Amino acid sequence: MNQIRSHYPVVVVGGGPVGLASSLMLSRLGVEHLLLERHEGTSIHPKAVGLNQRTVEILRQLGLGEELAAAAAPPSTVSRTGWYTSFGGSTELHGREIASRDAWGGGQYAEEYAAASPAPYTILPQIRLEPLLRATAEAQPQADVRFATGVTALAPDADGADVTVLVDGHEQVVRADYVVGADGGRMVADALGVTVSGPTNLVDMVSAHFGADLTDAVPSRENLISWFVNPDHGGSIGSGYLYHLGPWDEQGRSEEWVFACGFLADDPDRFDEEAMAARIGRSLGLPDLEVDLHSISHWYIQSVVADSFTEGxxxxxxxxxxxxxxxxxxGLNTGVQDAHNLTWKIALALADPRTAGLLDSYEQERRPVAQSVAASSLHNFQSHGGVIDAAIGLRPDLPPEEGWERLRTLWSGSEEGQRLQAALDEAVAFMDREFHAHGAENGFAYVDGALCPDPEASALPEDTLVYRPTTRPGHHVPHAWLEGRGSRCSTLDLPAPGRFALLVDAEADTWRAAVDGVDHPLAGLLDVVAVGAGGSWEDPDGSWSSLREVGPGGAVLVRPDTVVAWRSTDLPADPAAALGAALAEVLEPASDLARDPAREPA
Known part of the structure; x- marks a missing residue:
């Protein structure tokens, strides 16, 4: 391998999924960069498994769609989730399903998810995702990817930063015009003096990655996650949960699994492999299960957001x-989406310093999203075990025999049992916030930033559950399948790498003339894309026409990250002036400043 150079336009610190995705995005944008990862290889722990549609859209944009589909869990194995007392046991109350439901775009939600995106919700454990990202990143000519290479110091200044790198036991200083800190908060944030806010160390969790033959034990092969609610273990958190990791055979049977549960902080069994294997057997109700333990990971549940995302x-x-x-x-999804928001802005700033103002919008746009996601995920955690257990009447301090009696009553058919079942049904429906949060996954929007809002409030009211496609500025452009050039594409595919797309219909020539008449740094990065009769792309079933929310003479300006920057509901009296004013506002993000009415669309 060649020597590390003394200067790179961008240095990415961290080679996890977000750092590697950042590298791929920079390569796609033609930006030379150095990626530094202190570990010798990719993660040995499964960690995250779910890639939502927004993230898969991004990875698909990076050319990884087919590879993801080939490596991912079969859709039929990840369409539901269920709660059980155990998988086996000695009484009629063991091995019982308490509840189950559709989840992650499966079952009753399949049509809704398919209409919202060209990409499916995908289950691909991090231990299988990272090697794919790494191999692809290392193959890019713009990337210098270095594992087993740590960063020991970071000294930022007005023009970039000096990054001190440890290579073969020797320190070397690398100059970077820009630094992307994707190291999980281990070093870069501290070096920048950035603090975090939010609750930490909420619960001490232990995850075990293991191999076992559970073919005949798992009640439903449709379940990605099986949650255990066992009075002997104090309810949900103590009983734990199980999910499959693959590899999967043609019948969808998994070879490997993860089991996770809460431990007391002083429990000596937390890292004892023999004790952990026994714990798995007890929770599953399979004491004789042969467990091939691969790794044990210890982690704390926390919900923190950096007080600043940017320093110079x-x-x-x-x-x-x-x-x-x-x-x-x-978590992982929000991180990949951070990088998608940031990297095109860095690329433009490097190509033309006049566009560097776009970088001011990164924190402005992404930090509110992170705060919202942290709050909703914390709520999911706090309510998950609580709501299911409470519906049944279980408490951690309840004697096990009383807990089992509550379950016996649930299934008794008695009047009290029917009351408990109704409460349980309500609790399972409440879990939409975790298992059918399509609004949180797809519908996040930017209120302020690199955009020119409509005269009325730009963003739709936040709705965790319902995704409402819209072309309002700050939202992602809605997905619709288009046809042309002998193929089909999604509206999400229309912006070329690092370029804006102005989506128009009947007045394409007028808008092209308007673009040519605008004297602005972003105007040269703008492609007019005609969708409709006589355009480059046709709208075969009228989906785009019904979603675009502008008239035939209007326009929708889409950023490189597929976010709508501006729209004009009809053809303005002076299209060039309207477009130029909008681009000026996009380039100069303003949070609390009054908007200039002259810049608003027609």
Whole structure:
């Protein structure tokens, strides 16, 4: 391998999924960069497993769609989730299903999710995702990817930063114009003096990655996650949960699994492999299960967000910027989406310093999203065990025999049992906030930032559960399938790498003339894309026409990250002036400043 150079336009610190995704995005944008990861290889712990549609859209944009689909869990194995007393046991109350439901875009939600995106909700454990990202990142000519290479110091200044790198036991200083901190908060945030806010160390969790033959034990092969509610273990958190990791055979049977549960902080069994294997057997109700333990991971549930995402030309993404409870599977996803927001802005700033003002919008846009996600994920964690257990009448301090009696009553058919069942049904429906949070996954929007809002409030009211496609500025452009050039594409595919797309219909020539007449740094990065009769792309079933929310003479300006920057509901009297004013506002983000009415669309 060649020597590390003394200067790179961008240095990415951290080679986890967010750092590697950042590298791939920079390569796609033609930006040379150095990625530094202190570990010798990718993660040995499964960690995150769920990739929501927004994240898969991004990875698909990076050319990884087919690879993801080939490596991911079969959709039929991840469409539901269920709660059980155990998988086996000695009484009629053991091995019982308490409840189950559709989840993650499966079952009754499949049509809704398919209409919202060209990409499916995908289950691919981090231990299988990271090697795919690494191999692809290392193959890019713009990337210098270095594992087993740590960062020992970071000294930012007005023009970039000096990054001290430890290479083969020797320190070397690398100059970077920009730094992306994707190291999980281990070093970059501290070096920048960035603090975090939010609750930490809420619960001490232990995860075990193991191999076992559970073919005949798992009640439903449709379940990604099986949750245990066992009075002998104090209810949900103590009983733990199980999910499959693959690899999967043609019937969807998994070879490997993760079991996780809460431990007391002083419990000596937390890292004892023999004790952990026994704990798995007890929770599953399979004491004779042969467990091949691969690794044990210890982690605390926390919900923290950095007080700043930006310091000069250094930026925090992923866990360096926010550490989010896994309930809702939004942590890794939010990190990849951070990078998607940031990297195109860095690329433009490097190509034309006049566009560097776009970087001011990174924190402005992403920090509120992180705060919202952290709050909702914390709520999911706090309510998950509580709401299911409370519906049945279980408490951690309840004697086990009383807990089992509550379950016996639940299934008794008695009047009290029917009351408990109704409460349980209500609790399971309440879990939409975790298992059907399509609004949180797809519908996040930017209120302020690199956008020019409509005269009325730009963003729709936040709704965790319902995704409402809209072309309002700050929202992602809605997905619709288009046809042309002998193929089909999604509206999300229309912006070229690092470029804006102005989506128009009947007045395409007028808008092209308007773009040519605008004297602005962003105007040269703008492609007019005609969708409709006589355009480059046709709208075969009228989906785009019904979603675009502008008239035939209007326009929708889409950023490189597929976020709507501005729209004009019809053809303005002076299209060039309206477009130029909008681009000026996009380039100069303003949070609390009054908007200039002259800049608003027609």
């Amino acid at each position: 030309r250094c930026f925090l993404v992923g866990d360096a910027a926010h550490r989010i409870p896994p309930w809702g599977a939004l």
